[in-house]
Amino acid sequence: MPFRLSARCLTGITLFACVFASLRIHAAPLAQTNNQTAAANPMTITANLTDAPRKLLHAEIEIPVKPGPFTFTAAKWIPGSHSPTGPIGEFAGIVVTGNGQAIPWRRDDIDLYAFHVVVPNGVTRLHIHDDFLAVSQGIDVAPNLAELEWERLMFYPAGVPVSQIVVVPSVIVPEGWHLGTALIPAKSTGNTTTFAQTTIRHLEDSPILTGRYFKEIPLAPGIAPQHFLDVAADSPQDLDQNLTPAFLAALNKLVPEAWAMYGSHHYDSYHFLLTLSDFAGRHGQEHQESSNNGGSHNAYSDPVQAVSNGELLPHEFTHSWNGKYRRPVGLDTPDFATPMKGELLWVYEGLTRLLGDVLAVRSGFETPEQFREALAYSAASLDQKPGRVWRNVEDSAISAPIQGGNMAYNNWRRSFDYYAEGELLWLHTDMLIRELTNGQKSLHDFCLVFFAKGGNTAPVTVPYNFDELVADLNQVAPYDWANFLREKITSLSPHADLDGITQSGWTLAYSDxxxxYEKGEMGKTIDAYFSLGLLVREDGTIGDVRFFSPAFEAKLSPGEKIITIDGRAFSRSALHKALMERKPESTDVDASKPIFITVQLGNALRDVPIMYHDGERFPRLERTVNMPDLLSDLLAPLVK
Incomplete structure (x- = not known):
């Protein structure tokens, strides 16, 4: 039940007014935190999800303390998000008590995630109640399911390495709901489950999925430790239509293919948590022993969406090795308050993107042709991204915490490009290893060195730096890898690194x-990005304009609405007709004439001529004659 202030608590707050005033003395610097948790005296947290259908979560927390100043905190820098995305703004109803008496708290003036109290004599355990308002976009709750990332409810002692804070977690789910998690159940009573003792670091890395319409399916029989698919949906029909034999076959094959690729595992069990919901939407969040994934109600039953979602589970699974077991030293912080340094995100995310995409093909989530279509679109988008002349790949990684927001003009700003740029860089690396070793080795050999250090392990993190990365590459194939990598991530170039594609026996080309893949990614958006330099909504509103494109030179801008094209009312077909009439070989109209459009912004109309004469352009990969198809070699399954 939600916590409510009693008259006794209100009286206590009045009595503690003088203590509250004294907190101002202690609030400026964070007090030396007294971490009293231990295996014999852990803190506890009970997450109450019974109100999740109405977008409310609750927690009851008890922390061992001793009398005097004490600071507790919420998580700010969340592993996997690489940013200070801890949702402290959605916390509410925070009430602190000790021995049943209210204890006033004061938020820190500088660190807004930290809260100060003075623990009275005789109090050995601090009780904290909080509510989480799950109303923001991206919070995965729905009428019949909910996902819990623990930072949405968790307070814990501040100023202490989170691996040293001992906790016993519990969860209460709505009546009739089931749950899945990598946490180890210790006791279940009714709809309450208590889990085995762990640490705050591990708890934050162990989400929970619960739902009314829920299935847990064991995967990869005969492989230990165990793997599971835990899936919740909006309706039982959504469960049945998505869990097709083809989907389950691909997921079952994903596990042995990943083990073969990485040569090790670093978890005691692994749970693919998956929501199929139009409320929760598409998302993916990596964890070492699980991943938090989501798609629409027909994410895998609809053929178009199935292609778009094909890399989701392989990508997040790969993060168990790349990002969780091996993590850049700048991202391996001792707590969730220390800022993260993202300079190596082109490894953390870029390498994961390539390996996850390869695993998607090897396991059967995608075909080789679908992989090539996705790679062509990604490579072309980077190759025609003008912002690369002022912002390099490394800066896109370092600046990850300040990226996002409105995507208009993103081609000039650049945002999260370390994913796609990293994929091209590591594809180039694979082809270079093959060349240096006369085809005897590949990126797979690097994976066996880099991810299998220490052999099979429990869930631990082994940090690395740039020098270790270079040393491991040199162990596979001696080369000046340091300069190769630095040049790729720090140089400014008007074009993307397409060498990995060309050396694999393919060429980036364009057709009409x-x-x-591109149709699926665009959905209802009209794609004229590689021709006019426009992305347009179905109603004619311009979503984006590529810098220095024909549309940009014609001074079009995001937010304007196209009313007519060459005198025709705007539509997808009208735009297509205008572009095809401007192909050099067109005989329908004078192909040298500009495209005339009328745009509206507010009540103002203006006529705009766009000089463009090359028809529609969409990227694809074409085979290069007389070159071996090394891309197909890369995509070939390792497990027969």
Whole structure:
């Protein structure tokens, strides 16, 4: 039940007014925190999800303390998000008590995630109640399911390495709901489950999925430790239509393919948590012993969405090795208050993107052709991203915490490009290793060195730096890897690194027909990005304009609405017709004439001529004659 202030608590607050005033003395610097948790005296947290259908979560927390100043905190820098995304702004109803008496708290003036109290004599355990308002976009709760990332409810002693804070977690789910998690159940009573003792660091890395319409499916029989698919949906029909034999076969094959690729594992069990919900939406969040994944109600039953979602589970699974077991030293912070340094995110995310995409093909989530379509679209987008002339890949990684927001003009700003740029860099690395070793080795050999250090382990993190990365590459194939990598991530170039594609026996080209992948990614958006330099909504509103493109030179801007094209009312077909009439070989109209459009912003109309004469352009990969198809070699399954 939600916590409510009693008259006794209100009286206590009045009596503690003088103590509250004294907190101002202690609030400026964080007090030396007294971590009293131990295996014999852990803190506890009970997450109450019974109100999740109405977007409310609750927690009851008890922390061992001793009398005097004490500071507790919420998580700020969240592993996997690489940013200070801890949702402290959605915390509410915070009430602190000791021995049943209210204890006033004061938020820190500088660190807004930290809260100060003075623990009275005789109090050995501090009780904290809080509510989480799950109303923001991206919070995965729905009428019949909920996902819990523990930072949404968790307070714990500040100023202490989170691996040293001992905790016993529990969760209460709505009546009739089931749950999945990598946490080890210790006791279940009714709809309450208490888990085995762990640490705050491990708890934050162990989400919970619960739902009314829920299934847990064991995967990869015969492989130990165990793997599970825990899936919750909006309805039982959504469960049945998505869990097709093809989907389950691919997921079952993913496990042995990943083990073969990485040569080790670093978890005691692994749970793929998956929501199929139009309320929760598409998302993915990595954890070492699980991953928090989501798609729409027909994410895998709809053929178009299935292609778009094909890399989701392989990508997040790969993070168990790359990001969780091996983590850049700048991201391996001792607590969730220390800022993260993202300079190596082109490894953390870029390498994961390539390996996850490869695993998607090897396991059967995607076909090789679908992989090539996705790679062509990604490479072309980077190759025609003008912002690369002022912002390099390394800066896109370092500046990850300040990226996002409105995506208009993102081609000039750049945002999270370390994913796609990293994929091209590591594809180039694979091809270079093959060349240096006369085809005897590949990126797979690097994976066996880099991810299998220490052999199979429990869930631990082994940090690395740039020098270790270079040393491991040199162990596979001696080369000046340091300069190679630095040049790729620090140079400014008008074009993307396409060498990995060309050396694999393929060429980036353009045609007048969009690939199935691009159609799926665009959805209802009209794609004229590689021709006019426009992305347009169905109603004619311009979503984005590529810098220095024909549309940009015509001074079009995001937010304007196209009313007519060459005198025709705007539509997808009208734009297509205008572009095809401007192909050099067109005989329908004078192909040298500009495209005339009328745009509206507010009540103002203006006519705009766009000089463009090259028809529609959509990226694809074409085979290079007389070169071996090394890309297909890369995509070939390792497990027969």
């Amino acid at each position: 027909e969009a690939s199935d």
